[in-house]
Amino acid sequence: MVSPILLVAVPLGAAFLLPMADRLGRPVARGLHLLTLLFAGGLALRWLMAFQAGAPAELITTGGWPPPIGISLRFGVEEAVLVLLAAAVAFVAALHLARREQASDVRGLVIQLLLVTGSFGLIMTRDLFNVFVFLEISSIATYAIVAFGREREGLEAGFKYMVVGSAASIFVLLGIALLYKATGTLNLDDMLNRIHDVPPAVAPLLGGVLLLLATGFLVETKMWPFNGPAIDLYDGVEPGVMALVVGTVVNAVLWTFWKVMLLAGDAWVSTVVMTVGMVTFVVSNFLAIRQGRVRRMLGYSSSAQLGLLVFLLPLVRDGHVPLLAAALLLVNHTLAKAALLWLAGLHGGETMEDWAGAFRGRVALGVTLLTSVVAITGLPPFPGFWGKWEVVASLARSPFAWWILPLLLGSLFEFVYYFGWLRAMRPDEDEGAAPIVSGAPFGILEAVAPLLMAGALLAYGLWWTAFMLPPDAVALLGLGLLGLVLLIVPGRVPRARAGLALVAMLVTAWLVLPLKVELLLGTFEGLFGAIVLLGGILVALAGLGTGNERQGHWGLLLVLVASSLWILRAETLLAFFAAWEIMTWSSWLLVRQGRRASRAAWLYILFGAGGGLAVLGGFAVAMGAGVDWIRDLGHLSGLPALAAFSLLAAGFLAKAAAWGLHVWAPGAYSESPDTFSPFLSGVVSKLPVFALMTVAVRAGGEVLGARMLPVEPLHAVAWIGGLTALGMTLLAVFQEDMKRLLAYSSVGQVAYAIVGFAILSPLGWSAALYQVVNHFLFKTMLFLAVAGVIYRTGARRFSQLGGLITRMPVSFVFVLVGIIAVAGVPPLSGFAAKWLLYQALMEKGWFFLTVVMMFASVVAFPYLFRLIHSIFLGQLRDDLRETREAPWPLLAAQFVLLGLIMALSVFPGAFLASVDRVIAATFGGTGLRYEQWLVTGPLGYLSGPGIMAMVMVLFVVLFLFLFFAGPRPVKVKQLDIVYAGEVPPPPEQVHVAYDMYRHYKRAWEPALRSWVVRFWNFVGETADGIAETGRKFYTGNGQTYLLYTLLFLAILGLAWASAAPAGASPAGPGERAVATGACDPGTGPEAAAEPIERDPGAGGTFPAAATLCPVGARAAE
């Protein structure tokens, strides 16, 4: 095969020839440029395939000499991947930049090509001085290419970058020269061997030399505190150019840093590098949250991502973290950041406000943007997720487990600003602001660049995902894939898409669910799977009737359903977490489709992703104890068990909107698209309950039973659930918006299931599971009914509605049944749920909590009453006279649910008996007995049919009485009130349904003041304030940045000199060197006489245990 040296030689030759080619015409020069890049990419690809087939890494000599004599280069898998990546990005960048007017100078092309060539050389070379040469080539090319940008800003940034870069290259050059002096060689592999044979007099000094070198590279990799100029560069330079730099030079420099770090076995320098890397990750991400300028924000993000990779260098070297993990992160960042930068260039918006309505109507670009953001924040299925997981997993098992903490913190900040950016892109529709579409017009060639990158990301990510899925879950993958296809394929035919989604889910249900009901309900997986699929199918059915969803709605729903099913099937921690995160982002995107959901969606994803990080932390604790499978979580004990349980519970409770973490929930439930609210509230909110029951409980293991702590952890959870139920119910009472009312109600009702779970007894779990199914049925139905009302009237506020019973009688029946079920009164299923819950609580002995729960369910009556009263009863408003009944698909979906509610109400025993098998498998026994129609608990029995019959009789009697003997309604004019002198309130406020419970509100005011919201606001404002102040660190003055660089070296140099062993103390160094005789000319060390032809193929096999300073210290004593 062709020698990889051509990867450097051919582009160099081409670069020299470019000016000549340009004399023949610009297309010739451009063609030469593109062909060269194609050649390089093709060559790298061929070698990569050869390596896959088992070929060994290639050692390339130059000048005809073997390694230590001549300069040698290495071309192995790592180099091939980096070169391929660089060539690909450069090729696409060349396409992207082709039309820019600045490219009209051929020197622009020359610089572009040399930028790439320098990176290739930097990636492949194994000679330290050659590293310096190629470092200079790529740096100079970076400096020069800055002139592509808007004139002044780009040049300013470029000059600052040069000032700091010049200092860095002085350090690097000095470091390399001193290393040569100490080891007598420049070849990296040779030096790795010889660095142990350094004369003892100078061995302790190597730490200082490596510090010089490491400082140089920390500057070159733009670590904090040296990242000021680099961030300015992002801000000032044409983004298309920065994408090229990110894809080539940045990776090459990082890889070179890796090579240099091979030398630094010295623990001290390694710690410095790790610390600086992690600090960069956290600080850059943190400062970015206050960054209003988009490109600058991207710069902070790049710095942070690079910081994470630099942090990993010593860990990968010492085998604590696999190289593959870092590689995944790198590939992910390169592709995603390149795509984002190109998009930023296409749009041209400077500040967040400019981005409002970005890419509206350009679906492909919008999807690309979303894909890139989801990828860069490390969410599945993209490569960055797998990389981050692997990093966390291996860190957890290494002695560096505590570093996970800042890692998670930095990731959280990353979510904040990236999702904040997306939030700014889709402001609420009534926030006015027409979309500003700025930026130069662009052609297909420019637009295709980010698409290619995002496509590569997605393909690579899915390829990994296919590996990670359980082998029998192909159906899930198919479902998800179909969803993605629906997402991407253009065209706006919501009904057809809904139909396709419906069919897909039906097929999936056929494939994955066991058909026998007993079997279906007899496992957690089956029970929750049925809920997910049934919910999905019904929502899609309803979608056939509405057809006003935004594009992507049904595709995302399929992805959401697939990921939810995957959560249920997951057996490993990784599979579970991946599915959990996909579920989070796909549901977030669905929430975001609501018309006023900007803020709601933002809060949703912040808490969702933050909860995800808590879950990851919990899993990290588990993995640190050697657990990889969910079923093994039970093996945890002691402190790890408690920590894992607490973190997991926190994560899941955040998703379940437990009190304290519920801030997101009312907004998300109510502002979602009308066809998604039923699914979000009915189905997605059940998944945390599943997770608590199957995952968190196991992690808790014996801790939960053994009462290690003064407070039983689960008792705390139960109280949180109780408070949630009470508080949310109280708040629901005062809502003026029917979806919002249902939203508060949902949060409160799910809390019942949490309380049931926390009781941790067979009876409690029966109650919880019963409540889960129950809530799914009635809340999905209610939300669908409300969706029908909104669909027909367009109104959501109670004061805009009323008297619809005559226009929408069927919907009225559904709502009526629904609220009875919610209220927990006989004869419907809600009663059974509460009956079970109270029994379980009393059995457990938590009497006070029992009282609270009872109070909460009583408080629910007033708000439930409003649903009937304000929507359907009373007098029909004039503007609603033309209203028709909801479309039939909506009604059909509700009808199915109605039937199920009835079945559950009449035969609670049948359901409970099959659920009991799950409980028995968990607890080894059940709390209930079943005889015919009777269910017997510890405190009494329940007979579904009996109650039903009894209530029916009562109801009929009552109804007949009212019908014949009740008062007749009197018709009055609406909104017709006489004023006497006072300022008239807006008509809305005089509606009978407006602020119906205002009197109670006055009484409960202090209790309702949301301390939680205030707390979170305080947290947000404080963080903003600190970030705002922290950003002042970057003064914009190039000299200040240079000062940071020197100060860094000075402080660490002093620290090293004072911490170094006695031999390195500056006292009388000159005499010392002579006294040891090591420098005596003529009697050179014996090593010099050795034959120098060493094993040429020796790679970086560096003994992990070798540290330099202690060796020298011993020798010096």
Add this chain to the structure above:
Amino acid sequence: MEIRELVGALVTLGGAAFLFLGALGIVRMPDLYNRMQAGTKATTLGNILTLAGLAIYEPAWLPKLLLVVLFVLMTNPVSSHALARAAHRGRVPLSDISVEDALAEAYGETAEPAKEARP
């Protein structure tokens, strides 16, 4: 043998003397133009003499030294000429005792830069 080396050394010494005179002129002369004249003329000759001395001392270097002499002959006057003109254009004042500014007349300048009192 020795005679040749001695002669060479003497010639070189002569060159050094001229160079010294040139330096002296630079110190003693009243204004830039006069100093430049002293510096150029004396040093051109001094250089040539020094090189000639070297040629006598080591005859093998003759061709190269000839080239150097040629080079000095061509560059030294031209460069001082250029310098002087540049100084004039830069309005470096003449000394008080100078009587004529031919260049200014050649340019037809009315405002003479000469005779300005030095601060």
Add this chain to the structure above:
Amino acid sequence: MNLLSLHALAVGTAIVLILVGLAGALVRRNLLKIVLGFSIADSGVNLLIVTLGHIPGRTAPIIDDPKLLKDAGSLVVDASKVVDPLPQALVLTAIVIGVGVTALMLAFVVRLYAQGKSLDIRDFGRLKW
């Protein structure tokens, strides 16, 4: 080491030049002075590297005299008679690279001046925070 040896002097001068250059780049506000500072520091670095290869009492690595050979028959050079040529080769490269960077920096300065009509680095900090 003898403090008045050529080697010691060269090392000392080199280090002082590096520091003076860096200090100049750090303290002076004129863009050209900053570039000048780096240029001086570069000279210092080059001097230091050459000094690293210097061994007192040996000649330059140009073998134009048979006395430098180990024995007359072969072309093997007596390694105890010449200084280390490698650092010299490196410095040759470094000097050229240095002048390249300097030229580019000066081009930036000229361009910045053309746009901002100033040479004060504080006037070129519009991008910040």
Add this chain to the structure above:
Amino acid sequence: MIKQLVGLLAVLAVAALFVALLPLMAPTELGPVTRHYVEQGLVENRGANLVTSIVVNYRGFDTLGEVTVLFLSVSGAGFVLRRREGLVPEPQRRSSELVQTASRVLFAPIVLFGAYIFVHGHLTPGGGFQGGAVIASAVLLLLLADRDRLLPHGFLSVIESFSGFGYVVTGFVGLAATGSFLANRGVIDLGTWNRLFSAGVIPVIYVLIGLKVGSELATLLDTMMHADQAGEGHR
């Protein structure tokens, strides 16, 4: 002021680091690799100037990079200072007749001298870079004598491109002949020590480097002198 003080303190602390590293800078015997260069340099390359042997052959890849750096900087400077359309440089004052004539006369000898330096690069001190710099000084002389003089850009550019390309091609010849890029042994006869035609492809490469460096530095000077002066101002 405080910042400058802190800066000086930082420099002093860096000085302390250097002082701590002083023992590393004491003279030491040749290392193994460089010992090979010294002892075997003549045997393997026949070039009297060992530094040249290292620069062009043992570490020839570095030198290719070095040439690239220069090329890149000059292109970069040109790119930064590129002329915007529609801007014509203002005419400059010409030097006196004498200076112009002298510079024209001197041009050829200086170029010749530069060529002499790089042709003898493998024998005496100096080589492609030094010779190239001398050639550039000849060009500088021309430019100084007559600032409006426009260099023959086409010619310079052709030399620049083809000498650089020739360097790479020489490397390919080595690759084809011996399997190693830029190899010297086994490409052409190494010749006899201390003769002009010796040291294999080293003189060839040095000539190419000299031409390239000369033309590049000349372009650089031209770029700097005739740079576009009109700024876009505050946009």
Add this chain to the structure above:
Amino acid sequence: MIFIDLVVCLLAIVSAVWAIIARNLVSAVVLAGVVSLAVSYLFLRLAAPDVAMTEAAIGAGLSTVIFLIAVRRTEEEEKR
């Protein structure tokens, strides 16, 4: 000999410091050229004639010229 070296070293250092301090840019550039020249002499003394030549031609010569051109380019417009 060593005293000449000492003087040259001092010359280099003094010129460097002066170049940094000097207000006039042209003198600063010329002083930096002096530094290069002195360093070039030291190269010669350190048995590195190749480097000395390069430093003299490129460091002291070409570099200084480029600096001077840059100084002129940045002064010219202030007068206009």
